[in-house]
Amino acid sequence: MVERKSPEKKTEKCAIKGCTNEYERSVAKDLVEEAGMEVDEDQKKGYLCKEHYKEYKKRSKNERKIGTLGH
Numbered sequence: 001m002v003e004r005k006s007p008e009k010k011t012e013k014c015a016i017k018g019c020t021n022e023y024e025r026s027v028a029k030d031l032v033e034e035a036g037m038e039v040d041e042d043q044k045k046g047y048l049c050k051e052h053y054k055e056y057k058k059r060s061k062n063e064r065k066i067g068t069l070g071h
């Protein structure tokens with residue numbers, strides 16, 4: 001019956017849909033979506049876990065390269 005919750009200290013989770021990792025970096029949600037990653041609708045900020053932050057950086061880098069890279 002007793003559920004331990006700490007209302008003040010809340011650990012934010014990664015904002016990516018389906019990801020339950022703790023967040024490592026906060027990135028503007030818009031930028032995360034722009035990178036083509038799916039942010040959970042409940043999230044107001046683009047909290048990213050380590051793995052997703054890595055992916056975000058990779059994707060945003062690639063995005064900028066599009067146009068200069070031909071097929």
Ligand SMILES: [Zn+2]
Pocket residue numbers: 014015016019020021048049050051052
């Ligand atoms: Zn994640």
